Amino acid sequence: MxxxxxxxxxxxxxxxxxxxxxxxxxxxxxxxxxxxxxxxxxxxxxxxxxxxxxxxxxxxxxxxxxxxxxxxxxxxxxxxxxxxxxxxxxxxxxxxxVEMDPDIEIKIVNGRIVETRDLTHDIKQVTWEVDQPMDYVAGQYMNVLWPDAPGHRSYSFSAAPVAGGSTRLSTFIRKVPGGAFTEKLFSGALNDSAFTIEGPHGHFWLRDGDGPILLVGGGSGLSPLISLLEDAVARGVTRDAILLFGGRAERDLYCLDEIAAIGARWKGRIDFWPVLSEEQRDGRRFGMVTGDIQAAIAELGGAAGLQAYMCGPPPMIDAAVSELTAQGVSLDDIHYDKFTDASSAGK
Ligand SMILES: Cc1cc2nc3c(=O)[nH]c(=O)nc-3n(C[C@H](O)[C@H](O)[C@H](O)COP(=O)(O)OP(=O)(O)OC[C@H]3O[C@@H](n4cnc5c(N)ncnc54)[C@H](O)[C@@H]3O)c2cc1C
Ligand code: FES
CATH class of the missing domain: 3.10.20.30 (Beta-grasp domain)
Structure with a gap:
């Protein structure tokens, strides 16, 4: 007592x-x-x-x-x-x-930007060179710190991993108006900067299974989805899949050749459904990307055994989780990375 x-x-x-x-x-x-x-x-x-x-x-x-x-x-x-x-x-x-992180060594390495390529009006492919090979699972991300950084920024790997790791790391980065890092990056001010890169992190990867796969992305959220699909193609995955991608207008669509190349090598059935929310175009779906989830699930034969993988802005993910669960997809089969930023704190 x-x-x-x-x-x-x-x-x-x-x-x-x-x-x-x-x-x-x-x-x-x-x-x-x-x-x-x-x-x-x-x-x-x-x-x-x-x-x-x-x-x-x-x-x-x-x-x-x-x-x-x-x-x-x-x-x-x-x-x-x-x-x-x-x-x-x-x-x-x-x-x-909870699924613990994969057994991959988390490294802290020095890096610099070696290449940038415009993918859209506000998204760049940024390639980093690091001084030690970094390994990761397709879908994971790395943290970037730069001189005078107020904190790290996270960027998903956009390419399939290579055995033993790579010293060249590709990311897709969207310019966020008023963003401390991306404004500088897009102005070119960081081109010669020394960065600290830490990773890999995250538990967004393709789970085992033989049911269909529904992937939903918005903006730079396509990056880990491409990595995941390229890796799945290389591993000979035969599951049916639909990639739903939301943009405001035609100019927000990118990596169309890369997606077509994945489609050509995919062993099961795979479809790409771009959805435009602010521009109506012949042959394009119109509305919020989450509005097509129900049709995509039906096309894939229903929610049983289906796994969903999503990346992009937090409101898109929240709406997609609601829609997926309403359609009977188990929360255990819904995997996502929310691309949060400084404006997400406290929301
Ligand atoms: C797991 C993960 C993976 C990610 N992967 C990617 C990726 O692959 N590609 C990608 O483009 N992004 C990705 N992100 C987002 C990325 O990490 C950055 O958050 C993003 O690039 C913005 O960084 P920034 O420094 O430019 O903007 P920030 O400085 O973070 O600012 C973002 C916005 O918030 C506003 N803001 C700043 N401070 C406040 C405040 N106190 N209150 C309210 N608003 C504020 C700013 O004006 C700006 O509009 C990912 C995020 C996570 C968590
Ligand atoms: S680590 Fe818990 S919400 Fe980010």
Whole structure:
């Protein structure tokens, strides 16, 4: 009794379902802080509740939220029991379902920009050369720091990985008006700069399965989808797939040759559905890209066994998650990277 009243509150234990991973979380420590302190590759990026990378499913137990999970997670995710490990302090022992990061060495390397190519009026392909080969899984991203950086910026790899890693890393970067990094990048002011590049990060990759694949992208969100598809082609994946891509107008469409080349080599059926939201054109779908999800699922034979992969602006991802779950796709089969930026904080 006295021990209960006066004793130090015991640490809470977090176990990861389906693995032998279990760790103690100290008083007022978040689940993510405890996992990283104990050297577990728990998925994360921002650590402040905005990116969604540490999204995990609470299978049992209770947690307190430092900031509301609902700033970042959708209503469907909250209802299904998802939490953000970086904002969660356990109130009891808990069991989580989460896929830990792949067993690839995270490196901190020196890099510089060696090539830029305009893909659209506001998206460039930026190729980086780094002083040590970096390996990654198709769909992952790297963090970039430049002199006087207010913080890192994340950019997804746009090419399929090569065995043993590569010293040339390709990314697609969209100019964000008022953006601290992209304004400088697009002005050419960073062309001779020395960068620190850290990675790989993220757990956006193609999961095993034999059901159809629905990919949804907007803006520079095409980058990891191209990487993922190129890698799948190289590995001889035979699943049916539809790539839905949303832009405002025809001038926002890019990589059409690369997508056609993937289509020519794809072993199953693959379709590319570009959707324009502000310009009506013959032969093009018109409206929000999420408005075509239902038709794409029907075309792929229904939601059973379907996996969805999405990258792009947070509002697009949130709307797509709602639509996918409404169409019967399980949240466990929905994978995404939200391209959050400084304007996303606190939303
Ligand atoms: C996992 C992940 C992967 C990503 N991959 C890519 C990718 O492959 N390609 C890509 O183009 N982008 C990607 N991003 C986004 C990218 O990391 C940057 O956030 C983006 O390029 C903007 O950086 P910036 O420095 O130019 O803009 P920021 O300085 O971050 O500013 C963004 C916007 O917010 C406004 N702003 C600044 N401060 C505030 C504030 N306090 N409150 C409100 N608004 C504010 C700015 O005026 C600007 O309009 C990814 C993000 C994540 C999390
Ligand atoms: S690491 Fe938790 S939301 Fe970004």
């Amino acid at each position: 006295f021990k209960k009243i006066f004793g130090k509150k015991p640490d809470k234990r977090v176990s990861i379902s389906g693995t032998d991973i279990a760790f103690e979380v100290g008083r007022n420590q978040t689940i993510l802080e405890a996992a990283l302190a104990q050297k577990y590759a728990f998925p994360h990026d921002c650590t402040v509740g905005t990116c969604g990378s540490c999204r995990s499913k609470l299978l049992s137990g209770k947690v307190d939220a430092i900031t509301p999970f609902g700033y970042t997670l959708s209503r469907e995710e909250l209802q299904a029991g998802y939490i953000l490990a970086c904002q969660a302090v356990p109130k009891s022992d808990v069991e989580l379902a």
